[in-house]
Amino acid sequence: MVQYARSRLDASFAALSDVTRRGVLEQLGRADASITNLAEKFRMTLTGMKKHVGVLEQAGLVTTEKVGRVRTCKLGPRRLQEETAWIQRYRQLWDSRFDELDKVVEELKQKETVDGRKKRE
Amino acid sequence: MDARRESEPAPMTNRTTVERKSERELVVTRTFNGPARIVFEAWTKPELFKRWWVPKSTGVSLLSCEMDVRVGGKYRLAFGNDASKPMEFFGRYIEVTPHSRLVWTNDESDDGAVTTVTFEEKGGKTLLVMHELYPSKEALDGAIAGMEGGMPETFEQLDELLVTLGASVGRS
Numbered sequence: 001m002v003q004y005a006r007s008r009l010d011a012s013f014a015a016l017s018d019v020t021r022r023g024v025l026e027q028l029g030r031a032d033a034s035i036t037n038l039a040e041k042f043r044m045t046l047t048g049m050k051k052h053v054g055v056l057e058q059a060g061l062v063t064t065e066k067v068g069r070v071r072t073c074k075l076g077p078r079r080l081q082e083e084t085a086w087i088q089r090y091r092q093l094w095d096s097r098f099d100e101l102d103k104v105v106e107e108l109k110q111k112e113t114v115d116g117r118k119k120r121e
Numbered sequence: 122m123d124a125r126r127e128s129e130p131a132p133m134t135n136r137t138t139v140e141r142k143s144e145r146e147l148v149v150t151r152t153f154n155g156p157a158r159i160v161f162e163a164w165t166k167p168e169l170f171k172r173w174w175v176p177k178s179t180g181v182s183l184l185s186c187e188m189d190v191r192v193g194g195k196y197r198l199a200f201g202n203d204a205s206k207p208m209e210f211f212g213r214y215i216e217v218t219p220h221s222r223l224v225w226t227n228d229e230s231d232d233g234a235v236t237t238v239t240f241e242e243k244g245g246k247t248l249l250v251m252h253e254l255y256p257s258k259e260a261l262d263g264a265i266a267g268m269e270g271g272m273p274e275t276f277e278q279l280d281e282l283l284v285t286l287g288a289s290v291g292r293s
Contacts, residue, residue, distance in 0.1 A: 029262070030259060030262075030263075031258075031259050082265075083141070083265055086265045087139050087140075087141065090139050090147075090149075091137055091138070091139040091149075093176075093179065094137050094139065094149050094151070094251075095137040095151075096176040096178045096179075097173055097174060097175075097176055098135075098137055098151045098153075098173075099176070100172065100173035100176050101153065101160075101163055101173040102135070102153060102154070103172075103173070104163045104169055104172055104173050105153050105154065105155040105159050105160055105163060106154070106155070108155070108159045108162065108163065108169075109154075109155050109156075109159060112159070
């Protein structure tokens with residue numbers, strides 16, 4: 001287990017130790033891209049870019065999918081974890097807003113009851 | 122979706138749910154213990170809206186709140202701790218159907234969502250569904266990344282961790 005965690009960390013650090021690979025991740029954060037797109041953007045050969053993407057893929061930072069002749073790259077499961085964490089925080093924000101809104105609704109309800117009683121009297 | 126809701130244990134208090142429904146959509150739901158008329162009022166009267174939109178836990182305050190709730194009417198909210206550098210949110214109401222539906226735009230940028238809020242009353246309670254539709258997948262991803270402070274910061278933290286771990290490995 002420790003061994004697994006260590007090799008997993010090694011893979012991530014190796015993947016992130018390269019400036020091009022960090023650039024690729026930032027690029028994929030903005031939009032999915034094919035290996036050809038990435039090679040053009042970073043001015044490298046297809047083979048060079050394939051190697052970089054392969055390293056990122058092994059570290060779980062990127063996933064790729066081949067459709068027809070094009071291999072598309074996107075951010076991997078790590079990115080999903082980030083998104084889940086964000087959604088959790090977003091939920092907390094709305095939850096606390098809505099707790100306050102509950103109080104306002106309760107107060108208005110009470111007021112209506114009182115006003116209704118006054119009208120009937 | 123309904124099946125899942127039914128299988129959950131009955132909550133003591135009303136729960137807020139958030140779901141990324143698709144690449145471009147976020148959906149927030151919550152039930153309120155009051156009629157739709159009242160919940161709608163709390164969303165459309167500035168003096169009531171101000172009381173709940175910025176809860177204390179966010180650590181910021183609402184500096185100003187202007188809302189002209191009618192079709193084509195504008196809203197503008199300013200937040201922050203420093204009145205000279207407020208964070209502003211603004212847009213237009215494009216649909217206002219009393220007690221059931223409210224739609225507005227978020228015009229701070231081209232990547233702003235269109236927000237639709239529906240109020241559905243059942244047995245004296247109101248189910249509120251807030252739906253945000255972003256113009257593209259990238260816009261919603263960007264909103265998420267923006268709130269998280271973006272990727273570069275994450276890399277900086279990883280770099281720091283790398284240095285720390287590297288140092289401890291060197292010692293052992």
